[in-house]
Amino acid sequence: MTAANEAYDELVTEVLPAHERYLSRISKSFTLLILFAIIIVFALREGSSFFNARNFNDIIIDSSQLVVLSVGMTFVIIAAGIDLSVGSILVLSSVVAAQVTIALSGSPQDIAKFQFPTQSVGIPIGLLAGVATGLLCGMVNGLLITRLQVPAFIVTLGMLGIALGFGQLLSGGTSVPNVPPAIQSEIGLRELVAFDVGGQRVRITPPVVIAYGIAIVAALVLNRTRFGRYSYAIGSNAAAAMRAGINVKLHLVKIYTLSGLLAGVAGAMDLMRFGTASVGSHQADNLAAISATVIGGTSLFGGIGTIGGTVIGAFIPTVLRNGLVIARVQPFWQNVAIGAVLILAVYLDQRRRRAEERM
């Protein structure tokens, strides 16, 4: 051991206050820097076409589902797992939510006439049914992974097909028609809070509240609770966690259930935003959620990650695409740019982390 290493053995027990620790973590984060760089570049190039309240409002609303899916994915990847089925669970949940809503909103004759007398009962129960569907699918994922000892990649890949298939079976392969429009007008698009910024109307809708409320709660759980601590421990060294007496299998079931639950929430959000359950969509949501999580600093090998990073990671491709469309860049170049930024962001983050680590 060198003298330098000996010097490190200085006993220092000072603990930084919480806010300083957080700031220090953020200042080391390249992800936030990259997001700022993207915003600044587009603000300079496109001016107020890009840099206006309405545009950012649209971005926040449009990325709400991705944020919800990515929060679930963060827990899964921190625990060294993976969930490829989130897009399909979302689709199945939205189909179930749509059909339960329709079934409980009126008799078949009413529906045929596009009337929904009992929708005040049908809509809430329908949305809850969608969320419950997601929870169930997630639980099945967790049980199959832990009981059958089949790798998570394979189980969730299988669930991707199974959930999507059930969604197609239930809906007949098409979008579900005859959903009460109130689900969109009264809930999905309802302006809970609206105010003017620089002459433009900024609106906070339920999907925004849901998404960022979930993110905040998730950050608290991940950082301050035993559930979060165990997720990190299992991802870091599952064997050590087991030896420490943690019920690793039970915890993994909980984590996949959580991921499925959040996919169900995203499915309900889809229904309330678009007024229909479309079976053909969301095919690549799983990769988008994984990208967002990884760009945000979560390690695919487990043990490292934050919700804040994930939210930033969700914004980076969204803002990038938004800016490139406004700048009228051809769509195919957009994909090149987003792929390049993904690699750059993860590379910088890994480099920083490796600089700190010692074998």
Next chain:
Amino acid sequence: MKTVERFDTTVSRRTILRASVYAGAGLTLFAPLGFRASARQDSFNIAFIQGVIGDNFYITMDCGARAKAEALGNITIDTQGPERFDQTLQTPILNAVVQSAPSAIMMAPNDRQGMIAPIQAAIDAGVPVLCVDTTIDSDIQLGDVATDNVQGGRLAGRGLADLIGGTGKVFVVNTIPGVSTTDQREQGFREAIESEFPEINYLGQEYDNDDANLAAQITAARLQSDPDLSGIFGTNLFSAQGAAAAVREQGLQGKVKIVGFDAGPTQVQDLRSEVVDILIAQHPGDIGEIAVQLLHDFLTTGEPLDPKDYVTGATIVTRDNIDDPEVARYLYVADCANYTLANAEPMPAASPVATPTA
């Protein structure tokens, strides 16, 4: 107070600086590669949002739009679109396009219901929207330009009847129930067969959920139950390909005639290699030209469209006529170098293009 060692500060500050420079430079480099709008005051900029990018149908539509724009002289076109036919992908693109302040938008909405709200928001922001190819269950848009799919189905019926000699059994392999375009194709086919060819027995239709394998299974089953089947109409690419595969597997190629829809490079190759016998080509180039013409008229005069709905035709393509210039011009292109201006005239629709899905 002892200081805690932040041993990485000097290193990361340098790297932070470097990283932002790289990021900023890199991103600025990308922008010149896009199409930039010319001065927005004395000319009009139309944004075309395709149903999905990379599809020859929409590429041809884009070529038509650009050819007409060039002919008119004061219009530029910017094209965007989602990677998949998915409203969750198309919505943020529409929102961003609105931010780029085009004079008008022509778009193929990915969902009849789901896209109503975002389109309404675009209109509220002062950008008129014209629907092309697909449409929404509403009348807020400036208008609609789409293929008359019923007519396309009729042409398919007549073309097939011709090939099989006016007599025999025919059958339709359809894709997904409830999709208006393919439903209308079957409708036209059925009308033509039942009213014009009494000697032909129409056996009905089955759905393959837009899956070629399922189409093949359905066709094989049908060939078992009706060995004297003469012709099959596949209402879209996968349906026609699946049906053709089943026919070939049973060695009935040439004996059972197959009509497919759309004339992209894949379909044309199928036609030339005798996988299918007839293609019904839509006229996406016409749609693009007419849409730009209508928007130009609206933007210059300010008068809303009347009528609002327009249709374009379809063309029967066979191995015999595929090299006729009059037919070849309607084959879908992969790039605009091969596109020639058609100068199609806007044809008002006989009945509203947008039919509610009840």
Next chain:
Amino acid sequence: MASSVESALQPVLEARGINKHFGPVQALKNVDLSVFPGEVVALIGDNGAGKSTLINVLTGVLPLESGEIVFAGEQVRFSSPHEARSHGIETVYQDLAVAPHLDAVANIFLGRERRQSGLPGIAGFLDNRRMRKETDEQLSRLKVRVPDLERRLVTLSGGQRQGVAVARAVMWASKVVIMDEPTAALGVAQTAKVLDLIRQVRDTGIPVIFISHNMPNVFQVADRIVVLRLGEVVTELDPKSATIEDAVAAMTGSTRFSNRGVG
């Protein structure tokens, strides 16, 4: 340093007639081992002698096949390492079994986190401040130096990580501490610290069993040396009178200490 081997105290842990097979291979044959309060017992032997197997049976990682284990006067049969821990036996594994991406505090309290009182505690909220304080006290008591309690273990040196792993075992052990190759990957300074730690633990009255290949270390700190060979206890040595050569000879089976009793 006082050896309590001759005292009339009851053994803390006593294993009698332990046998263990892995398929047709007999890994342990009729092994007896007793550990008394306040002593350090070194378990040595060549590769494959059965040292780790014996430890794993004692701590419940492997199921007991035949023989009996008496712990604090009671006969026990541990079905999991968790059970062994609940009886006060703590183990420091050769691979440390720490979560490298967590910090020292999290690792020390792994599986035994302190929760906040009241409703937040029921919801699972952790009392991080209390855990930090207790970790700080424990580490300074053991003179283990960690530059920053908040840093992930993977950013610390091997010796510091070892210190955390040992501190964890020592903090929670109430009856026995077991260590598997505690100095294997360490430099001179760190090794000295670990040996100091072992002595400190012993001085509190808690016995330490440790496995090691490092003869000088063994002779420096052990009160008693148990030699295993091919699954059997060959002999016990007193480090004050025996030499390293004796130990090596016993491990490798020289005629002096052969089980066949020749010589």
